[in-house]
Amino acid sequence: MTGSRPRARQLLLLVRPTVRSADWRAPVASGALAVVVGALTSGVSPTLRLEFAAVALALGASSALDDPAADSLAASPAPVALRHAVRAGCALPLPAAIWLLLVLRSHGIDRGTLTLELAGLLASALALGAVGARVGARGGTAAGPALLGLVTAAALSPASMSRPLPWAMVLAVAGAAGAAASRDPATQVWRQYQTRKA
Amino acid sequence: VTSAAHESIAARVERPPERQRLVAALTRAEGRRLVRHPIFLVGVGLSAFIFAIDHDVSAESARYHRFSVSLGSAYSNLMGWGLVWLAFATLLSVNLAVLRSRRDGTDETYRSLPAQLRTRTAAHLLAVLYAVGIGLALVAVDFLYQRAGNGLIVDYSDRTVVPSADELAQGVLAVLVFGIFGVALASWLPRFKVTLLVTFVLFASQWIYVSWIEYRPLAHSSLRWLFPLADSATYTRPGAVFPPPSRAYDGLAGFDVAAAGWHLLYLASLTIALAVLALFRYSARRRLLWVSGLALAVLGTAALPQLWA
Numbered sequence: 045m046t047g048s049r050p051r052a053r054q055l056l057l058l059v060r061p062t063v064r065s066a067d068w069r070a071p072v073a074s075g076a077l078a079v080v081v082g083a084l085t086s087g088v089s090p091t092l093r094l095e096f097a098a099v100a101l102a103l104g105a106s107s108a109l110d111d112p113a114a115d116s117l118a119a120s121p122a123p124v125a126l127r128h129a130v131r132a133g134c135a136l137p138l139p140a141a142i143w144l145l146l147v148l149r150s151h152g153i154d155r156g157t158l159t160l161e162l163a164g165l166l167a168s169a170l171a172l173g174a175v176g177a178r179v180g181a182r183g184g185t186a187a188g189p190a191l192l193g194l195v196t197a198a199a200l201s202p203a204s205m206s207r208p209l210p211w212a213m214v215l216a217v218a219g220a221a222g223a224a225a226s227r228d229p230a231t232q233v234w235r236q237y238q239t240r241k242a
Numbered sequence: 243v244t245s246a247a248h249e250s251i252a253a254r255v256e257r258p259p260e261r262q263r264l265v266a267a268l269t270r271a272e273g274r275r276l277v278r279h280p281i282f283l284v285g286v287g288l289s290a291f292i293f294a295i296d297h298d299v300s301a302e303s304a305r306y307h308r309f310s311v312s313l314g315s316a317y318s319n320l321m322g323w324g325l326v327w328l329a330f331a332t333l334l335s336v337n338l339a340v341l342r343s344r345r346d347g348t349d350e351t352y353r354s355l356p357a358q359l360r361t362r363t364a365a366h367l368l369a370v371l372y373a374v375g376i377g378l379a380l381v382a383v384d385f386l387y388q389r390a391g392n393g394l395i396v397d398y399s400d401r402t403v404v405p406s407a408d409e410l411a412q413g414v415l416a417v418l419v420f421g422i423f424g425v426a427l428a429s430w431l432p433r434f435k436v437t438l439l440v441t442f443v444l445f446a447s448q449w450i451y452v453s454w455i456e457y458r459p460l461a462h463s464s465l466r467w468l469f470p471l472a473d474s475a476t477y478t479r480p481g482a483v484f485p486p487p488s489r490a491y492d493g494l495a496g497f498d499v500a501a502a503g504w505h506l507l508y509l510a511s512l513t514i515a516l517a518v519l520a521l522f523r524y525s526a527r528r529r530l531l532w533v534s535g536l537a538l539a540v541l542g543t544a545a546l547p548q549l550w551a
Contacts, residue, residue: 070435077439085450096446103438182345188438189281189334196288196327 054122058130066134067107070184074104075142082146090150091206094158097146099195101139102165106191107184108135109173118229125226132170139166157208164214168194171222178225264357268365273372276335285331286376293324293384301398314485314494317394320384320405322413322471325377326448329413329420329470330441332373336421337437340366340428359524363429367517370421377417381410396484398492408502409474415509416470422516429523467505467548470512474502504548511541 078097085093109131111117117127143162147155169191176186194214198205205211276282296315318324340363343349352362385405388394393402427437451460452469462480466472474497475484482493514537522530 070439073435073439077443081446088450092450096450100439100442103442106438107435185338185345185434188434192330192334192438192441193284200288 051126055126055130058122058127059134062130063134065113066131067110070107071104071135071138074100075138077104078139078142078146090153091158094146094150094153095161097143098158098162098165099191101142101162102169102191103188105135105139105166106169106173106187107182108132109170109177110182110184111177114177123228125223125228128170128174128222128226135170136166154206157206157211160208160211160215161205164211164218165191165195167215167218167222171218171225174222174225178229261361264361265364265368268357268362269368269371272339272365272369276332276339276369277372277376279335279338281338282331282335282373285328285335286380288327288331289325289377289380292327293319293380293387296324298388298390298394300395301400312485312487313398314394314396316384316388316390317396317403317405318473318485320381320388320390320394320413321409321473322416323473324384325380325413325417326471328373328377328380329417330445332370332417333420333424333427333441333444334437336366336370336373336424337428338434339369340425341432341434344432345434360521363425363520363524366425367422367520370418370425373421374414374418377414381414385410397486397494398489401494403497406497406499406502408499408506409497411506412471412502412509415506415513419470419509419513419516422513422520426516426520429520464501464549467501467508468545470509472505474498474505501548504544507544508541508548511537511544515541 078100081096081100082093085096109128111127111131114127118124139162143159147153147159169187172187172190172194173183176183176190180186198210201210296319298316299313301313338345343352352359385391390405393404395401396403424437427440431437448469448471452466452472460466460469461473461483462477473484476495476498477484477493478495479493481491483491484494486492486494515534518530518534518537522534
């Protein structure tokens with residue numbers, strides 16, 4: 045089942061069960077938190093409010109790739125990358141919708157940069173989750189604190205993070221890391237590395 | 243024969259001296275694991291970094307920088323802000339330690355052991371003291387490094403003030419409160435996702451309401467003392483900030499050491515209340531109820547003078 049059409053069919057078939065089996069409590073709670081943070085901090089600058097909302101939404105997405113049935117599914121024809129893509133695709137519309145709601149209600153902000161910041165944080169959360177899942181059993185356990193660490197590093201960074209370039213770089217690096225971590229463990233490169241390590 | 247032997251072991255470890263020995267042994271093991279946890283090590287590193295980069299600067303050499311070398315930062319760090327990263331790292335790593343058995347699916351196995359859940363929870367609570375020791379060491383080293391005994395410059399008139407013991411203890415006690423909170427949270431809401439969101443709420447509320455320069459509506463209000471980390475600075479005018487990033491924010495009247503003292507009592511009773519809450523999850527004993535009632539009464543009483551001191 046390696047052709048593009050069977051793969052697309054496989055993808056469509058996986059969407060419904062993934063949506064049904066996903067744990068929605070964390071994304072819903074983080075979405076509510078993002079809205080509440082915005083409502084409770086009316087005196088804060090809209091930029092900072094949206095930055096906090098972005099962190100909350102990314103935290104909710106940090107466990108999106110956690111699959112309790114990952115071990116059983118490892119032997120299925122659907123590769124890890126496809127399963128990760130489906131889980132990520134199912135998890136992203138909720139934060140995207142909440143973000144849209146928050147951004148459209150805010151004025152005097154750089155919408156593009158802030159949306160890029162959210163994209164960078166979401167991509168980082170998913171990539172860290174994928175790396176965590178590759179290294180250990182639960183990616184979300186590693187991804188959440190690592191994401192908070194990334195946000196802390198951005199806050200303490202001597203370079204200004206309010207420009208689009210740093211977040212575009214974060215997005216690119218996270219995308220590459222996520223894709224690399226979602227490679228099937230049985231692929232040739234990985235197998236060669238394991239053989240060499242052994 | 244086997245069940246009889248198990249019963250006798252369980253009965254023996256329930257005797258106070260045996261239980262204390264067991265708790266002490268588990269505390270040592272958990273404490274060692276805590277100080278080697280990657281999140282905890284990052285927290286220690288960040289706190290040490292913040293302590294190291296903020297020097298005692300005079301009005302002439304003060305400048306605002308993202309790495310905060312503004313005037314008064316050294317005093318502010320010793321007042322507890324330097325330990326904020328250690329406190330949050332302790333919360334997360336202690337919480338992960340309590341949830342370890344759940345994550346690894348060994349809860350059932352542990353239930354078959356003579357040591358009860360209450361004993362393990364007590365050990366986790368006491369293991370937080372390792373983090374407190376590290377926090378204390380960081381504050382002590384920074385106190386000597388900054389030569390704070392001779393006074394630190396706190397405003398643009400180059401006034402020097404020696405941090406009081408009550409102020410120095412605040413950050414260390416905040417580490418204890420955050421650690422105990424991590425255990426209580428894991429006991430009652432055993433999901434790490436919940437802990438992450440709660441940590442974010444704690445951080446965001448502390449940042450927005452108390453420490454963010456442009457907003458912090460509670461910085462001049464006595465309600466700031468209800469947060470674990472609050473500075474004791476008092477001001478001569480509404481727009482003043484401590485530490486002041488520039489002359490425009492200058493306006494420090496002094497430090498409310500009396501309220502800082504009451505705040506320590508508030509933090510101590512908060513610690514006891516949270517510890518009892520964690521223990522209460524696995525042992526609903528009447529004595530615990532009394533202790534928690536007493537702690538909450540002290541908490542309520544201690545919260546009042548700090549608001550009006």
